[in-house]
Amino acid sequence: MAQGRALKILLVEDNDVDVKIASRAFAGSQYESRLHAVSDGEEALSFLLRTGRYANLDPETVFVPDLILLDINLPKMDGFAVLKLIKTDKRTNRIPVIMLTTSNNERDIDESYSLGAASYIQKSVSFEEFINQLNGFNFYWRFVSTLPGWHTT
Amino acid sequence: MSVIESFFQVQSAAAWHEIVEYGVSVGLILLIVSIAFIYNISNIRKLRRILKSAEGFEKAANHNLPHVIGFNGLSTEIENIVAHCKDLGEKVALKNEELLRDRKALERQKREVDRVNLELEQILSTAAGGIRLVDRDFNVLLTNDTFDGLVGIGKDEIMGSKCYEVSRTSFCHTPRCPLTRILGGEERIRTEIDVLDHLDKQVPCLMTATPFRGFRGELIGMIQDFEDISELKSAEEAAKQRACELEKVNKELDSFVYSASHDLRAPLRAISSFATFMEEDLGDRLDAVGSGHLSEIRKGVDRMNRLIEDLLVLSRVSRIKNPYEKVDMQLLIDGIKERLNFDIQKNNVDFRIQGRMPVIECDRIKFEMVFQNLINNAIKFSSKVEGRVPLVDVGYEDHGDSHAFYVRDNGIGIAKQYHDQIFAIFKRLHTEKEYEGTGAGLTIVKRIVDDHGGRVWVDSDLAQGATFYFEIPKNLVPSAVPLKGEAVAAPIVH
Numbered sequence: 120m121a122q123g124r125a126l127k128i129l130l131v132e133d134n135d136v137d138v139k140i141a142s143r144a145f146a147g148s149q150y151e152s153r154l155h156a157v158s159d160g161e162e163a164l165s166f167l168l169r170t171g172r173y174a175n176l177d178p179e180t181v182f183v184p185d186l187i188l189l190d191i192n193l194p195k196m197d198g199f200a201v202l203k204l205i206k207t208d209k210r211t212n213r214i215p216v217i218m219l220t221t222s223n224n225e226r227d228i229d230e231s232y233s234l235g236a237a238s239y240i241q242k243s244v245s246f247e248e249f250i251n252q253l254n255g256f257n258f259y260w261r262f263v264s265t266l267p268g269w270h271t272t
Numbered sequence: 273m274s275v276i277e278s279f280f281q282v283q284s285a286a287a288w289h290e291i292v293e294y295g296v297s298v299g300l301i302l303l304i305v306s307i308a309f310i311y312n313i314s315n316i317r318k319l320r321r322i323l324k325s326a327e328g329f330e331k332a333a334n335h336n337l338p339h340v341i342g343f344n345g346l347s348t349e350i351e352n353i354v355a356h357c358k359d360l361g362e363k364v365a366l367k368n369e370e371l372l373r374d375r376k377a378l379e380r381q382k383r384e385v386d387r388v389n390l391e392l393e394q395i396l397s398t399a400a401g402g403i404r405l406v407d408r409d410f411n412v413l414l415t416n417d418t419f420d421g422l423v424g425i426g427k428d429e430i431m432g433s434k435c436y437e438v439s440r441t442s443f444c445h446t447p448r449c450p451l452t453r454i455l456g457g458e459e460r461i462r463t464e465i466d467v468l469d470h471l472d473k474q475v476p477c478l479m480t481a482t483p484f485r486g487f488r489g490e491l492i493g494m495i496q497d498f499e500d501i502s503e504l505k506s507a508e509e510a511a512k513q514r515a516c517e518l519e520k521v522n523k524e525l526d527s528f529v530y531s532a533s534h535d536l537r538a539p540l541r542a543i544s545s546f547a548t549f550m551e552e553d554l555g556d557r558l559d560a561v562g563s564g565h566l567s568e569i570r571k572g573v574d575r576m577n578r579l580i581e582d583l584l585v586l587s588r589v590s591r592i593k594n595p596y597e598k599v600d601m602q603l604l605i606d607g608i609k610e611r612l613n614f615d616i617q618k619n620n621v622d623f624r625i626q627g628r629m630p631v632i633e634c635d636r637i638k639f640e641m642v643f644q645n646l647i648n649n650a651i652k653f654s655s656k657v658e659g660r661v662p663l664v665d666v667g668y669e670d671h672g673d674s675h676a677f678y679v680r681d682n683g684i685g686i687a688k689q690y691h692d693q694i695f696a697i698f699k700r701l702h703t704e705k706e707y708e709g710t711g712a713g714l715t716i717v718k719r720i721v722d723d724h725g726g727r728v729w730v731d732s733d734l735a736q737g738a739t740f741y742f743e744i745p746k747n748l749v750p751s752a753v754p755l756k757g758e759a760v761a762a763p764i765v766h
Contacts (some may be wrong), residue, residue, distance in 0.1 A: 136541060136542040138543065222533060245548075250601050
């Protein structure tokens, strides 16, 4: 929980351009971070619960993320379904989830919040804007995580 | 001497005695007779008169009144009798007249009854509804042809039968039985009910039942009117199905547009982001020209993104009907002013709301979009004029059967020949360099106003500023059932 510790992020995103963008955004941030990207909900849960191909791997590789960035438009299981599963499983529901959306569609926003997402970020066309949004949350997390009682196991 | 001579000789003495006796008797008799005769002459006259009066009676009897026969004593009697007879005759005549009138009246009444019966007969038979009259004991007293046709049973079979036997309904023997309810005191029942026809098929009907009363107002039974609504019901079903289909299509279209926009944007992100990465990574190897190109690439992508956004908005504007609510226009415009506050402050715009804004029951989100687009345009176009304080006025006018709003600016104005063009999609009168924007704002405004049955127009001239008016009819009726959860957020459209 020290200022110096790297922010561990699980990115659930099927579009590899968007993965590159997110990686680069975090890499360029003044705060250190470790990012692991998965391309669908099944893999995400597998990673979080250390099952399937993530079973029996060392905790450094399969870390418990401080933050989950979850794209709404995923193949097979859509983002909301994954969000629901994460938030209803005791083992994972403490991890804050930020939804990635492509538009400011009210429906998506409402749905995200009602299922327990912490916030949402619009995958903007402009890279700068994307960074601004991420930094905002980055800063917020850095602050909140120093508060007593904040769990990050 | 003859017998006669001898008769006379013998008889002579005695004869003269006898002759005298005879003569005296005859004479006496004659005397009596003549006295009687003389006495009766007057009576003969009377007799004559009696005869005359008898004639008079006859005449009187034959209505040849008056016929006064006057003679003393007897005449008075006869007078009285005649008078009485006259009287009687008059009374009889009067009575006759009365009887005649009565008979005529009765005939008239009978004709009237016949006429009313005929009317009733025709009304009943041409009535669109099936009519049935039932008494307290469930006996069917009367039905019209339509009812017979409805149940497909002959009148002779229905008449006199129990209403729950031959012409049953879905409410028979239940607490909803209309007769039971009418007998229980209800005055009028109107309900949907199924009538079972002779094939036991259910015919959906709209039934009205009212009490049937006698002359003293006592409850005799019930009158029912059955309106066959099977066509209405199937039309209703069809309409419901169509509405369902429409909603499905709308949802599909919406989903399609959403996916399309999502899929169209992913490559845009790639283009823009990698242009940025190029700038960042190769910045030192790129000269101003190279940087310029990258910048243009990013601008192009931005523009494309905005066009997609506008198309998304435009496509949803007509399809999605938000539920109507009471909207205080003052608050709505205040909200927009706040949202555009940055631009207002930056350009030092004098923003005013003229007069009192009404409270209207309407689609709040759509109206927000209209005002936001118009006000945004007004700010944009009034802010670039040199040496003038940009002025934006928003006002309301009551146009009788419609509400009218206007947004006025003191910007560069619009030449008259372009007044229609500006509402077309993506049609712009300026380059991006001069004024940014996609040209979809006014299209969206026009689409929304048109959808509400109103109209939008502009009053402007080059260098004369511009006033955009839009009129909405007052009796706004919310149209089709809105798609749930599909409220369109009001984006700022440039």
